[in-house]
Amino acid sequence: MCRLALKTADTPFSPYEVLTAMEAMQEGYDGSGLGLLLRGVQFDDFNYRGDLPILSGIAHSEAALQRLDEFMTGRGYEMKYDHEFDITPGLIEAKDRLKYIIRVYKDPVAADPSPEAVEQRHMEVRLDLRRDGEEHGGDLTIFSFWPQVVMIKEVGWPLAVGDALGLQDGRIKARVVMAQGRQNTNYGINLYACHPFFIQGIATMTNGENTAFVPIKEWLIGKQIPGYLGYQSDSEVFTHILHYTLKKLKLPLEVYKHVITPLKSNELDAHPQGEFLKGLRTACRRLIIDGPNAVIGTLPDETCLLVMDHKKMRPASVGGRPGVWAMASEICGVDAMIPDRDRSLDFQPMREHTVIIPPHRKEMVIWSQFNPFALPQAA
Amino acid sequence: MVSIQSVCTSPSSLTYHDLPWIIKHREDRCTLCGRCTSVCPVQAIYLTYRRQRMPKLDILQKKRGSDYRHFVGIRQRTSIENKCIGCGMCSMVCPNEAITPTPNSNEDRSLFHINQKGEAWKRGGRRNVSGRTILDRIIFDRISMLTDPALDAGRHEFNTNTILGRILPPEEFLRRKMAGEWIPPTREIFPFVIGSMSFGALSPNMWLGLLQGVAYCNEVLGIPVVMATGEGGCPPWVLKSPFLKYVILQIASGYFGWDEIIRAIPEMQCDPAAIEIKYGQGAKPGDGGLLMWFKVSKLIARLRGVPEGVDLPSPPVHQTLYSIEESVMKMIQTMSMAFGFRVPVYPKISGSTSAKAVLNNLVRNPYAAGLLIDGMDGGTGAAYNISMDATGHPIASNLRECYLDLVAQGRQNEIPLFAAGGVGKNGNVTQNGMALIMLGASGVHIGKYIMQATSGCLGNEMGRCNVCNLGICPKGITSQNPKLFRRLDPDEVAQRVVDVFMTINTEMKKVMAPLGRSQSLPIGMSDALGIDDPAAAERLKIRYVC
Numbered sequence: 001m002c003r004l005a006l007k008t009a010d011t012p013f014s015p016y017e018v019l020t021a022m023e024a025m026q027e028g029y030d031g032s033g034l035g036l037l038l039r040g041v042q043f044d045d046f047n048y049r050g051d052l053p054i055l056s057g058i059a060h061s062e063a064a065l066q067r068l069d070e071f072m073t074g075r076g077y078e079m080k081y082d083h084e085f086d087i088t089p090g091l092i093e094a095k096d097r098l099k100y101i102i103r104v105y106k107d108p109v110a111a112d113p114s115p116e117a118v119e120q121r122h123m124e125v126r127l128d129l130r131r132d133g134e135e136h137g138g139d140l141t142i143f144s145f146w147p148q149v150v151m152i153k154e155v156g157w158p159l160a161v162g163d164a165l166g167l168q169d170g171r172i173k174a175r176v177v178m179a180q181g182r183q184n185t186n187y188g189i190n191l192y193a194c195h196p197f198f199i200q201g202i203a204t205m206t207n208g209e210n211t212a213f214v215p216i217k218e219w220l221i222g223k224q225i226p227g228y229l230g231y232q233s234d235s236e237v238f239t240h241i242l243h244y245t246l247k248k249l250k251l252p253l254e255v256y257k258h259v260i261t262p263l264k265s266n267e268l269d270a271h272p273q274g275e276f277l278k279g280l281r282t283a284c285r286r287l288i289i290d291g292p293n294a295v296i297g298t299l300p301d302e303t304c305l306l307v308m309d310h311k312k313m314r315p316a317s318v319g320g321r322p323g324v325w326a327m328a329s330e331i332c333g334v335d336a337m338i339p340d341r342d343r344s345l346d347f348q349p350m351r352e353h354t355v356i357i358p359p360h361r362k363e364m365v366i367w368s369q370f371n372p373f374a375l376p377q378a379a
Numbered sequence: 380m381v382s383i384q385s386v387c388t389s390p391s392s393l394t395y396h397d398l399p400w401i402i403k404h405r406e407d408r409c410t411l412c413g414r415c416t417s418v419c420p421v422q423a424i425y426l427t428y429r430r431q432r433m434p435k436l437d438i439l440q441k442k443r444g445s446d447y448r449h450f451v452g453i454r455q456r457t458s459i460e461n462k463c464i465g466c467g468m469c470s471m472v473c474p475n476e477a478i479t480p481t482p483n484s485n486e487d488r489s490l491f492h493i494n495q496k497g498e499a500w501k502r503g504g505r506r507n508v509s510g511r512t513i514l515d516r517i518i519f520d521r522i523s524m525l526t527d528p529a530l531d532a533g534r535h536e537f538n539t540n541t542i543l544g545r546i547l548p549p550e551e552f553l554r555r556k557m558a559g560e561w562i563p564p565t566r567e568i569f570p571f572v573i574g575s576m577s578f579g580a581l582s583p584n585m586w587l588g589l590l591q592g593v594a595y596c597n598e599v600l601g602i603p604v605v606m607a608t609g610e611g612g613c614p615p616w617v618l619k620s621p622f623l624k625y626v627i628l629q630i631a632s633g634y635f636g637w638d639e640i641i642r643a644i645p646e647m648q649c650d651p652a653a654i655e656i657k658y659g660q661g662a663k664p665g666d667g668g669l670l671m672w673f674k675v676s677k678l679i680a681r682l683r684g685v686p687e688g689v690d691l692p693s694p695p696v697h698q699t700l701y702s703i704e705e706s707v708m709k710m711i712q713t714m715s716m717a718f719g720f721r722v723p724v725y726p727k728i729s730g731s732t733s734a735k736a737v738l739n740n741l742v743r744n745p746y747a748a749g750l751l752i753d754g755m756d757g758g759t760g761a762a763y764n765i766s767m768d769a770t771g772h773p774i775a776s777n778l779r780e781c782y783l784d785l786v787a788q789g790r791q792n793e794i795p796l797f798a799a800g801g802v803g804k805n806g807n808v809t810q811n812g813m814a815l816i817m818l819g820a821s822g823v824h825i826g827k828y829i830m831q832a833t834s835g836c837l838g839n840e841m842g843r844c845n846v847c848n849l850g851i852c853p854k855g856i857t858s859q860n861p862k863l864f865r866r867l868d869p870d871e872v873a874q875r876v877v878d879v880f881m882t883i884n885t886e887m888k889k890v891m892a893p894l895g896r897s898q899s900l901p902i903g904m905s906d907a908l909g910i911d912d913p914a915a916a917e918r919l920k921i922r923y924v925c
């Protein structure tokens with residue numbers, strides 16, 4: 001089973017802290033890979049202005065790096081910062097990593113400066129670069145291109161990957177860090193198959209398996225929405241469903257739970273928004289997930305969330321104090337990230353729960369699916 | 380040598396060894412009670428007096444002579460109209476196990492003579508192709524093992540229901556909801572639907588039993604089973620009862636029974652489950668319904684608004700001025716309107732290479748609530764033998780093709796596809812149904828299986844019985860003759876309906892649990908399917924396993 005850890009704090013901290021939490025949760029898993037997402041980043045050698053997009057990925061060859069430069073220049077993006085990791089060679093299993101890319105760009109002056117258009121362009125850049133890498137034998141892997149977000153994915157023991165990249169040196173810090181140690185059991189090793197998954201600022205990771213993967217994937221692909229591709233992992237659909245719920249259907253975050261694990265008809269009969277939710281369940285029937293899963297995610301505004309599967313078949317805990325919170329698949333992970341907290345306030349979500357840490361981080365919101373939610377116009 | 384004149388033969392005279400079934404009668408056990416001959420639906424056997432000559436030789440008187448013994452026995456008729464249909468009723472009633480039909484392992488010569496008086500052979504029943512079907516060979520092989528433990532079919536909660544009705548894309552649903560516009564009606568139903576069998580084809584007792592069983596499944600067990608009427612209307616007491624919500628009313632090209640239905644609308648306590656517009660039937664594509672005169676009793680005549688004792692053939696197509704597309708559109712709209720747009724209306728077509736074209740047409744019709752495709756292994760109450768044997772399309776690849784077509788358009792959630800035709804034909808009803816669901820069906824319709832499982836229909840895939848068209852059903856299932864249908868106890872049928880659906884429900888969980896599925900019906904979960912035939916695997920786009 002995969003290990004998940006998320007920490008969110010008002011003050012930026014080193015991602016290495018989260019890796020030590022992964023270490024605490026090491027018992028019983030094979031730690032075959034690491035996926036990291038940093039949000040609200042801060043570099044010690046660069047005064048990062050929060051609205052500039054950051055490109056994250058790996059170039060596996062000089063040619064790839066060159067094509068990347070040409071592509072970005074061609075699109076009018078000006079590189080402002082190129083992060084160089086203090087790499088300890090030998091600690092990384094893979095031998096074809098030329099450069100871990102963390103680069104900050106300045107957006108070109110565009111005809112349409114609206115936020116939607118900018119977001120759309122950022123995604124297009126990521127998708128075009130990803131396609132370019134795939135067309136060239138996979139020599140370029142691109143994880144994200146988005147303001148405030150850095151992503152790192154690598155094969156190997158999580159802490160070893162952190163050591164190899166020198167993450168303990170504190171040169172990169174962030175307010176939110178998501179980490180997933182991947183137990184690679186289902187599909188072939190592929191960096192794109194590694195959680196967290198990312199689309200337009202929205203990221204999720206999961207510690208289970210989505211047994212309804214194929215019909216959901218087919219439905220999402222059929223929508224022909226840019227970015228709904230990949231699916232090297234069955235868990236990628238969780239991210240896209242969250243994106244679809246928030247960005248395409250423009251529904252509040254709470255509704256995500258009702259989309260992926262709707263209540264039964266007799267439960268909805270007693271729900272104050274039951275009639276609307278029944279209709280929604282029918283319309284989004286193909287997005288109902290299955291199998292054991294705890295989904296941990298973050299949104300562009302630094303909201304963090306944890307959603308439990310409908311049978312509560314996976315562990316997950318949340319704990320912390322105002323200003324700093326942690327979510328992890330095992331409680332020892334929360335302990336490792338925030339040892340000094342009131343443990344009696346820890347929460348382990350049940351089947352109906354969504355835990356939300358709002359961007360102000362003052363409290364953890366426990367929302368039950370049985371409760372009504374604010375639905376502006378529709379219900 | 381026997382003289383020519385005494386050989387009684389004509390081109391169509393056959394001996395019982397030429398017939399599909401041969402009666403084995405044991406005279407040593409027979410007590411001549413006559414039950415078998417009176418029960419036989421086709422008078423295939425008769426009691427007969429025979430005289431046996433006993434040669435007598437009086438040695439003392441040096442005289443030869445004859446004595447005669449008389450005895451009574453059972454004999455088999457060999458005329459075409461009286462050929463044994465293998466129903467086995469004679470053995471069922473025989474108190475001494477003295478009689479039984481046995482299949483003739485030689486060829487069936489009666490096939491060459493069945494077309495007497497220029498009449499092509501009509502019969503009821505099925506296609507009569509025995510052996511495992513493609514559906515029987517599909518296995519569920521994606522078993523949850525490592526990261527996702529399999530579920531517990533006995534203890535976990537499962538959602539085994541499906542949706543019947545047009546489903547809007549989520550964006551459109553929200554838009555209409557906000558604008559307060561019409562949202563197409565949907566029903567949450569059990570995915571195994573009792574397929575269309577008309578009140579007319581079925582006896583009143585059979586129909587009552589089915590409806591009682593369905594009501595029990597819904598009201599006591601919470602399994603939302605629905606049944607379809609077939610063409611020919613619905614008894615007025617059902618139309619005006621709260622049970623109507625478990626009934627899919629069928630309208631077909633003869634429009635039989637619709638006067639009654641329309642007249643009953645103001646008095647209906649609830650809406651029907653759905654309206655099915657029949658354009659075709661898998662067992663006899665291109666043929667309309669056929670109720671032969673034997674079965675048009677007083678009650679049926681009243682329900683259908685026709686005279687008693689006349690053949691009731693429905694035209695093969697709906698009467699329409701222009702194109703079939705136009706007719707489909709108009710009928711769906713008209714029926715939707717008749718029920719205040721509160722009832723899903725969907726067409727039923729025969730499995731066909733043109734099914735995709737129909738489907739694409741429906742996708743563009745905002746009122747179409749689904750599509751039922753009926754494959755050629757389906758059954759019927761009456762049809763020409765050649766239609767049943769040789770026309771149509773098997774369901775598996777037809778359904779799969781249609782589903783994948785929807786997938787390619789991203790509309791697989793919008794028009795639910797229902798599949799029928801041979802589901803459970805060898806008894807594996809849940810396995811067959813789940814295979815079709817994972818190939819992309821939202822549910823399946825079962826007819827023959829229901830007849831066999833709930834009322835003991837004697838028909839099988841080896842040509843047994845199949846006289847449903849003649850009103851002589853020996854079990855009283857498809858007869859309007861009270862002497863026959865009194866043999867069928869509606870309560871017992873209802874009990875069997877309940878047995879069947881409880882079992883299907885359990886078996887569905889036994890399939891879903893190891894696949895790690897419990898939240899929703901695994902529609903289109905083709906990654907869970909395997910088949911031991913590479914060609915079929917390729918055609919169905921599932922895994923080949925051996």
Ligand code: SF4
Nearest residue numbers: 419463464466467469
């Ligand atoms: S098997 Fe049926 S048809 Fe044949 S003789 Fe017996 S009762 Fe008659």
Ligand code: SF4
Nearest residue numbers: 836837838844847852
């Ligand atoms: S038992 Fe009745 S319903 Fe079954 S095949 Fe014979 S005649 Fe038809």
